[in-house]
Amino acid sequence: MNNKAIFLDRDGVINKRLIGDYVKNIEEFEILPKVKDALIEFKKMGYLLIVITNQQGIAKGVMTEDDLKVVHEYMLKQLPEIDDIYYCPHLDGTCDCRKPKNGMLLKAKEKWNIDFNKSWMIGDSESDIICGRSSGCKTIRILHNNEDTEADFVTKSLFECVEIIKNNK
Ligand SMILES: [Mg+2]
Numbered sequence: 001m002n003n004k005a006i007f008l009d010r011d012g013v014i015n016k017r018l019i020g021d022y023v024k025n026i027e028e029f030e031i032l033p034k035v036k037d038a039l040i041e042f043k044k045m046g047y048l049l050i051v052i053t054n055q056q057g058i059a060k061g062v063m064t065e066d067d068l069k070v071v072h073e074y075m076l077k078q079l080p081e082i083d084d085i086y087y088c089p090h091l092d093g094t095c096d097c098r099k100p101k102n103g104m105l106l107k108a109k110e111k112w113n114i115d116f117n118k119s120w121m122i123g124d125s126e127s128d129i130i131c132g133r134s135s136g137c138k139t140i141r142i143l144h145n146n147e148d149t150e151a152d153f154v155t156k157s158l159f160e161c162v163e164i165i166k167n168n169k
C-alpha cells in the first residue's frame with residue numbers, strides 16, 4: 001500500500017458537464033481549461049491519476065459501453081497523464097460501484113497498491129466527496145455555484161487544486 005493517487009471524477013472536472021444529458025461521443029467531450037496543466041503538475045508530485053466516473057446512461061440505454069470506450073480512448077489520447085479509468089454503467093441502487101459507494105476505489109486500490117490516507121478525491125458532486133471521505137481520502141469539491149459540501153477544500157477548477165494539494169501533503 002505504497003502508492004498515492006488522485007481520484008478524479010470526469011464530468012465537470014476534466015470535461016464540461018452536460019446538464020441533464022450524458023456525454024455520448026467525442027463531439028460532446030470538451031476538455032476544460034488548464035486540465036492538462038493540472039494533470040502534469042499532479043504527476044510531478046508523484047500521484048497516480050485515476051478517473052472514477054458514474055455512467056448510468058449505459059444502463060438507461062442512452063449510450064452503449066462501446067460509445068463510452070470511444071470517448072475514453074479519445075480522453076487518454078488527449079490526456080495520457082491519466083493512468084487508469086473506472087466507470088460504473090449501472091442504475092442507481094443496483095451495484096456496489098456507483099458513487100457515493102466506493103467499489104471503484106477499492107478495485108483501483110487493489111490493482112495499484114494505493115494508500116487512501118495519502119490520496120485525494122476531486123469531484124463536482126457531493127457523491128464524489130462522500131465516496132472519497134468514506135474511503136479515507138482527502139477531498140476537494142469543484143463548485144459550479146456555491147453548493148454546501150462536506151469536502152475538506154473547495155475550488156472553482158481542477159487547476160486550482162494543484163496549490164491545495166501541494167500545501168496539504
Ligand atoms: Mg461530476
Ligand SMILES: [Zn+2]
Binds near residue numbers: 094095096097098
Ligand atoms: Zn456500478
